[in-house]
Amino acid sequence: MRYRRDAYEFEKIYLPDVFSGPEMKYTLALLLLADVTKKASLPGRRVSLFALAEALCARRVKIDLLSRGSEFEGKYTALWPDLREVSRETEDVFNSLIENHENAMTELVNIAEEVRQLFLSMTEETPEAEPKSAPLSEASLVEEDTEESERSLTGQTEPGGENEGYTQEKLELIMEDTGAVAEDTAETPEEAEKERARRLKPEKLEKKFRELQATEEFQALLESAEKQGHFLRQFRHKISLAFQNTGDGELNLLFTGDVQPQYMRMIAENYDGRIPLHEHYWCIKVPHHGTESHFFDFSRFSPENMMIPNGAYYDNSKKKSKNQRTSMQYGGLFYINDAHMYCSNCDCCDSYENGCSCREYDVISPAYYKDI
Known part of the structure; x- marks a missing residue:
């Protein structure tokens, strides 16, 4: 966009919207997993979510999140991604991985949630009253507005349903085992924002991710993903931006x-x-x-x-x-x-x-x- 003086320059940096909804932490967990699989990077390159976050934070730019129907630059309309389709695709892959790798996936989702908050903090309009999404270990306590999305991603159905996927009850047992407790502090908004900025630094999150990668459980998860044929790099294509003139x-x-x-x-x-x-x-x-x-x-x-x-x-x-x-x-x-x-x-x-x-x-x- 900046290689020729007469080239049209976009006003902002646009990313596919896999950050605005708390349920998107599951999608981000798969994208983080894709970053470390053998076949995940472009030939001769290796670009990760953390590298992108670090570059954006260094430049202190604002980003805008796009999904099907979003209008931007005053003349374009996004055609893809469709968040409903992304959630559906996420559910299939996520459930197949968490079945045998509960602890590693739990930790991965918790890191993904912090990554989601980091990117969301760089948007033009971050909802002021958005509650911090609970870690995976507290899914039974999430607010009603995310309950439907959580149910979709864990295979939960109404009593009498025929879906035998990964049930909410089983997921809650995982959460009890992790023992994470929701933070309930009396910080002022200013103090909370400073703490949030300190906690959500890309280098801190990447360090936490590297520590997770060093565990045997995560390596087993990675091996399982590759053996099952989950082409996680292809999963990135499912969230790719497409647009046309409005x-x-x-x-x-x-x-x-x-x-x-x-x-x-x-x-x-x-x-x-x-x-x-x-x-x-x-x-x-x-x-x-x-x-x-x-x-x-x-x-x-x-x-x-x-x-x-x-x-x-x-x-x-x-x-x-x-x-x-x-x-x-x-x-x-x-x-x-x-x-x-x-x-x-x-x-x-x-x-x-x-x-x-x-x-x-x-x-x-x-x-x-x-x-x-």
Whole structure:
């Protein structure tokens, strides 16, 4: 955004909203777990929630949280993430992990809650009266406004229900074992805020997380997650930001982030009847790095320009595997008529053998993608 003087600069830093609701600590717990799995980082890179938090705190910037329907910059509307879908996905993975690793997951969720509070403190409008979310060890004491979300994430059903998932009663037994007690102090608001700022420093939280990682229980949890095939890095894609221009015009932009195909189809079909996509786009940034796993057919939208930022992603990978190459469905016989393709490296494209198969194209520096 700041590489060219004439580039449009966003007024704030925008993040997917996995922080505003107390129930999102479960999602953040999975994201923290993803940060330390073997296959969690981008090729040649390692970016964690703590690294992001440290960078934001160092710059003292305000962030804004976006979810489906959020409008920002006075001209864009967020298409994804949908927090209901994120919660549903979280429930499936979380319950499968906590079943055999109760203590490690309990500690992980408590750290995730503090991470949630840290990011929430950097938003423009942090609710003044928001109660501090209880640690996992006190879930039976949470307020009524979070009860429904907690019930969803622990498999609790009404008496007589058929759901045999991880029950609230079993979770409460875990909580009794941990012995955590809710803090009830008589601090002034100013003192409470100072204590909160001291407690929620990224380096302190990261130290606590490293100590947890050193335990045998956490290592067993990590091994179990990888054996069960939970692709936690892919879980990050479930919360990826996607947005378009709020108003329909000649310069419509569709930014798809790392949105997975099943969610891209939902967005294109306007699954909830709230935000239809425009019929035509001036520019579409394709999902992920144009890889086959995230391919989506945008031909129905007659895009004038398509952006495929893949070069660095493929070049930085050690194995140079096929699943990191640009899908051949974006070129060759599948080339969208009249679309101008912007790529960062032809060598990683499966449609490039004896030369580029796209009729109109430019190979440009990856830095230019940062303008969007």
